[in-house]
Amino acid sequence: MITDLKEIENSALNLNKKDKVRLADKLLQSIHGKIDPEIEQAWIDEVQKRKGSLKSGEAYLHSASDVINEARKRLQK
Numbered sequence: 799m800i801t802d803l804k805e806i807e808n809s810a811l812n813l814n815k816k817d818k819v820r821l822a823d824k825l826l827q828s829i830h831g832k833i834d835p836e837i838e839q840a841w842i843d844e845v846q847k848r849k850g851s852l853k854s855g856e857a858y859l860h861s862a863s864d865v866i867n868e869a870r871k872r873l874q875k
Contacts, residue, residue: 810821827833851857 813821
C-alpha cells in the first residue's frame with residue numbers, strides 16, 4: 799500500500815490523462831462534496847453553446863495580451 803505522499807504524487811503524475819482527470823475529480827469531490835447534477839449540466843450546456851459560437855464564427859477568442867492592452871487603453875481615457 800502506498801502511504802508516502804511523494805510516492806502517491808509520483809504515481810499520479812505517471813497516470814494517463816483520462817485517469818488523471820478522474821483522480822482530480824474524485825479528490826475535488828472529497829474536498830467540496832458532490833456537484834449538483836443540474837448545475838453540472840448547465841455548465842456543460844454553456845460550454846457547448848460557447849464552443850458552437852466559436853465554430854460558427856459568431857464569437858472569437860482574443861489573446862490575453864490583447865485584452866490587457868485594450869483594458870489599459872480604456873483605463874487611460
